[in-house]
Amino acid sequence: MADKKNLLLLFDRPNEPVFMEKGKAAVFDVPDKFLTDRYRPISTEVQSRFGEKAEQRIPVRDIAIPDLRIPMSLPRDAQFSLFIPAHRRIAGRLIDIFMGVRSVEDLQSVAVYARDRVNPYLFNYSLSVALLHRPDTKGLDLPSFAQNFPDKFVDSQVFRQIREEATVVPEGSRMPITIPRDYTASDLEPEHRLWYFREDLGINLHHWHWHLVYPFEAGNRDVVNKDRRGELFYYMHQQVVARYNLERFSNNLARVVRFNNLREPIAEGYFPKMDSLVSSRAWPPRFEDTKLSDLNRELDQINLDVSDLERWRDRIFEAISQGFATDESGNQVPLDDVRGIDVLGNMMESSILSPNRRLYGDFHNMGHVFISYSHDPDHRHLESFGVMGDSATAMRDPVFYRWHAYIDDIFQEHKARLSPYSVPDLSYDGVSVTGVQVSPEGGRPNVLQTFWQQSDVDLSRGMDFVPRGNVFARFTHLQHTPFTYTINVNNDSGAQRFGTVRIFLGPKTDERGQGMLFKDQRLLMIELDKFVVSLNPGQNTIRRRSTESSVTIPFDRTFRNLEASRPAAGSAEELEFNFCGCGWPNHMLIPKGLPEGLRCELFVMISNYDQDRVREIYTFKQVHKQFFLNFNTLSQIEQQLVGSCSDAASYCGVRDRLYPDRRAMGYPFDRLSRVGADRLINFLTPNMSIVDVVVRHENRVALRNS
């Protein structure tokens, strides 16, 4: 019987033929007729050449192969993007094929056959989706996308150096190749100050993973129809923009300017300096002041005008102004307080859950496509899309934030129409926060510390046609000293109570050093943590470590150092491991400070858990399982969440569960403030508190202890 783990070997070195050594000296015994035309005539020669050194031989059964013509219609050396509808259809077909075969053994045969015939990105995506959804392949740890396709994350120069190191130096003596700190631009370009955020491996992996977990289209509607996914689209990206703006403040830059005039040249240029190892082409740059143009790209089956985007946008605005969207049957779909943002998220992104894609189109996705093709809108130059066309690379580009600032602005148009939270909506009778403090390890209270750190990631799984053995790339990223929140809470109710602790960080002043109005500051509040506490009557002291944040995942999980962090085989954790790749990287939890200190306000609120909890007993459809949840006590909650990767739930939700907070995402900052509360200080109810915090950056580089 085939071992399902061997399927993972098919992700290794995506351009090397399937009969070459995979993993640690494993070789597939490929039926001759499975070989491609190039290798079939010299099958004995090449198979014995690589088979000789094998320590493990994996038999591959010769079975009848389903029709692969549609998956093979995407050239092997093309770029692949889920933003392109034609590519989604091709992927859907291959997923269906992988889902449809009877057994792991047959899946292995089909995948081995397909691997050297279909586009490597397409293969990786489709096999990943199938392995995540087939009942007989659950629990497999997919290797990190950055390890299989480092070319989407790393300076192209690194590959030449890795090739040299791996060819010249025997494994024991190899040294890590250092990725330069900022190689894409110089300080002449003000936007370049944000390189460490935009080009962070962890942030880009998070974004790729988010879109993998929340696809906007799939053959099986259940895969898309996850709880509040439209709202999560809004919230996760709103937070990204808020975080980016906070980083801008700490780099003496003003908030990002919305890209709200689609006819205006995009001032910011971006030169990614990355090469695709699959297409052997560089990711195209965008020069300064490039304009969007009408698209007519036959191969992608995209024929759209800039005015199509404008019309979609205007209809979305119209729906917001009217308070309802119109579905395909002409019925009104209310954009109300509770569900409105979710509907709007699906409309704007758009996902197949959009109430009416014919009317509201595909605004956000196609914005990415228009921007990514601005250098070659009619394909005359045979150019592929720029980094904005791929969720693994889009966040590198300054225009990503301008585009999403505009997307967010439209969402806020809706949020501004909702009634502000009243005092009862916000307060928690009998519960008051009496003190808040953050204490970094070995540092002064309320002074957070950031610095640079160097970490290593093994790229050998992605280095095609390079001698075997690990080769590490060493990259520099932001880091902060871990810290602890100490929150003093009075529970005057005389009974045990449950509360949700909500912690946000925001700037204390605007770009001019002036205090901010609530309506502006609320958009800059970044969520740091959210967790449920039990409050005994009287004084309570809550301590929480920054590493426990509900927003982030630990460094090792971001980079999937599988050997180090892999959960025990067959454990509940293992089941969920793949979902867990989604999560803001912990090393980016806190924005980079300033040498003299970035002045912030830390906001803490304890809301009434009775109003926060996801109460309903419900069935949540998943391909093969049903989950019944009924939380009654905190310990039960905790139990339920074990193994469901709840630790980055704020931006990623929880796998196969409802979003674990009934409140609107971003609560209490997702709406305008009530009358009279025009500044944060006036907004506070007794169950909230703020404290001044300073983020201090030290310009030193520390090497991660391994």
Added chain:
Amino acid sequence: MADKKNLLLLFDRPNEPVFMEKGKAAVFDVPDKFLTDRYRPISTEVQSRFGEKAEQRIPVRDIAIPDLRIPMSLPRDAQFSLFIPAHRRIAGRLIDIFMGVRSVEDLQSVAVYARDRVNPYLFNYSLSVALLHRPDTKGLDLPSFAQNFPDKFVDSQVFRQIREEATVVPEGSRMPITIPRDYTASDLEPEHRLWYFREDLGINLHHWHWHLVYPFEAGNRDVVNKDRRGELFYYMHQQVVARYNLERFSNNLARVVRFNNLREPIAEGYFPKMDSLVSSRAWPPRFEDTKLSDLNRELDQINLDVSDLERWRDRIFEAISQGFATDESGNQVPLDDVRGIDVLGNMMESSILSPNRRLYGDFHNMGHVFISYSHDPDHRHLESFGVMGDSATAMRDPVFYRWHAYIDDIFQEHKARLSPYSVPDLSYDGVSVTGVQVSPEGGRPNVLQTFWQQSDVDLSRGMDFVPRGNVFARFTHLQHTPFTYTINVNNDSGAQRFGTVRIFLGPKTDERGQGMLFKDQRLLMIELDKFVVSLNPGQNTIRRRSTESSVTIPFDRTFRNLEASRPAAGSAEELEFNFCGCGWPNHMLIPKGLPEGLRCELFVMISNYDQDRVREIYTFKQVHKQFFLNFNTLSQIEQQLVGSCSDAASYCGVRDRLYPDRRAMGYPFDRLSRVGADRLINFLTPNMSIVDVVVRHENRVALRNS
């Protein structure tokens, strides 16, 4: 004693460390202290690793190494361009070092030491110049530049495929990798019709070689000061533009539009789709409608405004209008009939022979630089130059021809001021051409035939960190059926006479199908051949094969298939072999036809050799030799030219000799026509003739017989 031939091994695989196998299993025994910091600590390990398989070990003497700080100031992974003055200075220093060492053995030591420390392009260029000029290294056959740096000539996708072929397939079973026919753009882009011309390997190698042979700057002035080099700069490029325009006619495109308004966006975009293997960066594209901007690139020490270019141009025009330039002492340098064009060529290019670089600047060179940096004029994006910044790649870009059409237009401003050739200037008393015919092998008279051909070039010398053994790339290029000119000449003088046969081809009609005026047609006449004949009294029939053309070099020499075409060691031919890389590729002698036939006029003239011959007994300075020439008889001429690679003299001159034709280059088409001769037919004197010729293109692909 060191064998000078081993020096050539240092060109192989320019990014691989010097201690790795070179050529056919040769290894340099490198002194430990010569190794770079990365390899010195593991010297034993790596040297024995690669030394084991060696069939030839080359001892390298441990000597004191000159100061390499200046050559090492250019980063290893930078692009290198002779258009950038700072790079020229750096190269000059390294050339001086290579020229200055005492013996071949010491040169080998210094070169081995320098090889892994200086930029590989810089190393190749400087060592090439030194080997060409040192007396003790004369006669070495430099390997083809395209073989060492295929990344400057070939689609980046080819390298991935070559890496696969070389890794997976043992040498005997390898197949050539096909370079796609037109991979840089599609037919939506009208300019793309000319891909086969602009991206031809042979044409780009010719251009690179021309600029190697005719540098515009060098530490040693004699290297620059070659006979009529300024005029040759004008003429070679004039002919390139004329040839390009003829190709445009055969692709239903109008003549190229001069880039004469430096403030206007460049309409033509170009996406080279090539990666530099040295810098691990793609050659940057140029989007459509990119404008020139003022340059401020500190690293290149270039700080120039577009208005500087404009001022230089205006001063050049002023000199032309006044009929003299002004040298640095304020003296007038006449721009007269004989020397004017040569002075102007050196002024415009400019070379160090320019009468006044402070006044006339560096117009043509800096035009290349401005265009090549238009995407990143202040280096904020850390981008290197585009293809226009390198003589090996510039001709790929449509704007090359727009720029040179403008350069040529300025030259023509001068030519238009000269008195037209009178009838006596043109005629040859007693000699008349009575008939002209061209006969392609196996074809109809006066119908030339073009088609596509595929040829292979071995790229293994340039494929760093790839397993050993030949790997061929198969590329498609234009080809024509060889043909023979038959020219009937009457010599009525009653004595033996010598004549120079001048053969040109031009279009019969303009873009609208109308007959052309001489003043327009003359600019489109491309030189096909020029040779000296002896004419007996009475009827003479001259037969000449197209392969003998004075413009072209044979295919094998273009691609330096050294094994196949190498002259006997020590022979006179070998001495000159390196010069011979310069020459228009024979496969591009004839413009691509049209299926229905491109209508052309073939022009033949026999001029009086007494007025053409280079008569003077002269000394022509060369680093270590003097040549005394005195031609008296045709046989003596032929003898003198043996071994001097005279067979592509028209565009390249003859090494260490005067340009072998005293007439103005391009004669008789370099000036306007006399009064009354406003069309070619009226221009003819009895020693000239024209015949209608059609070029027919057959859209088939033939594989070169090897």
